[in-house]
Amino acid sequence: MSRTAGGLAESPMVLPRREGAVIKLGELVMILDLHRQGLSVSAIARQIGVDRKTVRTYIAKGLEPPAYKKRLPKEGLVASFEPYLRDRLATYPGLTARRLFREIRERGFAGGYSVVRACVRDIRPAGGAGYEVRFETPPGDQAQVDFARFEVEFTDEPNVRRIVWLFSMVLGYSRLIWARFVLHQDLQSVLRCHIVGLEAVGGTPRTILYDRMKTAVIGEDEDGLVVYNRALVDLARHYGFQPRACRPYRAKTKGKVERPFRYIREDFFLGGVFRNLEDLNDQLRHWLDTVANPRVHATTQRVVNEAFGEERASLQPLPRAPYRSVLRLERRASHEGMVSVGGNLYSVPDTTRRRVFDVHVLADEIRIFEDGELVASHLPLEGRGEKRLDLAHRKPGGFSRRRTPNSEPATLTRAGDHAPRRSLDFYAAVGRRLAARGAMR
Secondary structure: OEEOOOOOEEOOOEEEOOOOOEEEHHHHHHHHHHHHOOOOHHHHHHHHOOOHHHHHHHHHHOOOOOOOOOOOOOOHHHHOOHHHHHHHHHHOOOOOHHHHHHHHHHOOOOOOHHHHHHHHHHHOOOOOOOOOOOOOOOOOOEEEEEEEEEEEOOOOOOOOOEEEEEEEEEEOOOOOEEEEEEOOOOHHHHHHHHHHHHHHHOOEOOEEEEOOOOOOEEEEOOOOOEEEOHHHHHHHHHHOOEEEEOOOOOHHHHHHHHHHHHHHHHHHHOOOOOOOHHHHHHHHHHHHHHHHOOOEOOOOOOEHHHHHHHHHOOOEOOOOOOOOOOEEEEEEOOOOOEEEEOOEEEEOOOOOOOOEEEEEEOOOOEEEEEOOEEEEEEOOOOOOOOEEOOHHHOOOOOOOOOOOOOOOOOOOOOOOOOOOOOOHHHHHHHHHHHHHHHHHO
16 A cells, blocks of 8 residues: 555555546545535645646546546647747746747747646656655744534434534644644634643744634734734644745645545544544544554654654753633523533522622633632533533522522412412402502592
């Protein structure tokens, strides 16, 4: 089995084209699978590393082996100009076919541009287009971070397709991968993944490179400078790294993290069976520890864990104090004694007296205060519409919302409550009094 430059194992099976060329079966299946999961043509093109037109063509054809039009033979007219074209390309290999077409038109060529382009493609000296220079970073200098979308059906929820997001952090020198699946790309998930990921690798790189995801990059100012999310800047200041956004429409800038997404999808995710999100992350962690990071990387030709052993000493030490940046909110408790934070519900104790609470949202904790006193603390919930109830907050037989001591029962009743039972004489007396008041007006 062969491997690509990003370390992705690819099937050696190929599909024959009509002209004898070949296409990798893995790439075709990957394009169709990403399209089925709802990714756009541009997103698929960035992940696979091919042109958008090629992606559209593969999607339209499905599993039919792609076929290319047979190259047009060189016409006799351009053949007479071939010595001139060869001489120009030998001296200046980078000349474009369009430029050479204009030159030979001035010398009497009467044919079309497509014939010249085909001729130039055939006779251009090897290497004239140049090769991409791989950008390598010193140990501890850079990590790359991004999200990728996956669709999964958990066995705990049969026939329910869920969208999950893979947060991936790749160290630039060693290619060590740390990753975790989350339900949302919200700010709290981003911060929490950073914290756990940096603690897992045991240090901080000097720079972390981001795609222009909204949780990292807000936009650009009038001078064209990147404006980062304030919470991310606070996190970066605490851990001592410099956030840097890759240039727009330059997916190759972050190839070290985008290629592993494809590697994870094909080598780990596809065909897997997962009970729930926790089981998905447990299996991912085991795969990273036993397959991905112990492998020999195809580009560096080194064992990833061994290279990381060298890089670890160059990482900046983790700060002594934990990251405790707080988002402060004011929340009103429901009649069931729950407050809503990020679309999820968290309980407050029966002993609290107020309905309005101060909520401090940290990356790894939800703190609820009453009059400056901490009354509840919860681990953040993943997703939306979930509920976290601390049983210690509820007393047996207690009310869902408490009355203050010695308070009198409310006289107003709600729909469904039982009203006091009174005799008909009582209501007759009330009617006579109301009639007397009406007569006095």
